[in-house]
Amino acid sequence: xxxxxxxxxxxxxxxxxxxxxxxxxxxxxxxxxxxxxxxxxxxxxxxxxxxxxxxxxxxxxxxxxxxxxxxxxxxxxxxxxxxxxxxxxxxxxxxxxxxxxxxxxxxxxxxxxxxxxxxxxxxxxxxxxxxxxxxxxxxxxxxxxxxxxxx
Numbered sequence: 001x002x003x004x005x006x007x008x009x010x011x012x013x014x015x016x017x018x019x020x021x022x023x024x025x026x027x028x029x030x031x032x033x034x035x036x037x038x039x040x041x042x043x044x045x046x047x048x049x050x051x052x053x054x055x056x057x058x059x060x061x062x063x064x065x066x067x068x069x070x071x072x073x074x075x076x077x078x079x080x081x082x083x084x085x086x087x088x089x090x091x092x093x094x095x096x097x098x099x100x101x102x103x104x105x106x107x108x109x110x111x112x113x114x115x116x117x118x119x120x121x122x123x124x125x126x127x128x129x130x131x132x133x134x135x136x137x138x139x140x141x142x143x144x145x146x147x148x149x150x151x
Contacts, residue, residue, distance in 0.1 A: 034059040
């Protein structure tokens with residue numbers, strides 16, 4: 001069972017604080033408009049554990065709660081993509097740095113990641129799918145053919 005399906009988001013409480021008087025002067029920044037407090041509660045079905053986490057975000061925009069939630073979610077979607085790329089393809093360790101190489105490999109990694117995400121024939125991690133695609137010609141062909149059918 002993957003960790004994504006074994007965790008249940010029980011609740012998310014978000015508050016945008018516009019009044020910054022409580023913030024120590026040393027931490028007040030020019031342009032600081034919003035302080036966003038995000039409190040999440042997650043229940044892990046596989047272990048039965050409940051966890052709670054509070055995260056703080058700052059913004060130079062006057063955000064309403066819905067806008068703040070969308071901004072926080074968008075940020076974490078981008079972080080999630082970067083994390084998946086790094087864990088699956090070791091992007092941070094890449095030594096490709098000449099000419100168009102970094103750009104070309106970035107595009108290729110994202111194409112591969114998309115193909116792995118869309119593949120429902122194997123219920124394994126992306127790293128495992130990458131390894132299988134490297135070793136199994138039939139699996140690799142099926143992935144590439146499914147990508148062509150997306151058009």
